[in-house]
Amino acid sequence: MRNVFEAILECGHDEDFIPAETPECGRTDAPAGSRAKIDILAERILRGQPLWHDEDRSDYSGLAGGMRPRV
Secondary structure, three states: OOOHHHHHHHHOOOOOOOOOOOOOOOOOOOOOOOHHHHHHHHHHHHHOOOOOOOOOOOOOOOOOOOOOOOO
């Protein structure tokens, strides 16, 4: 498959997909865009769960990141 359209033609689509909301689908504190958040989203997809949880982290407060000083 070279693109999403070929994938749909070959595998079909999930327009009628309804995610299973189970107790295992808990919140995550992983920040948006982080490797941890991407891994959690991928796991949710594999389990057929909703991508988003109402209590997932919604900001970057309390996080520290590496900074390079400007020269």
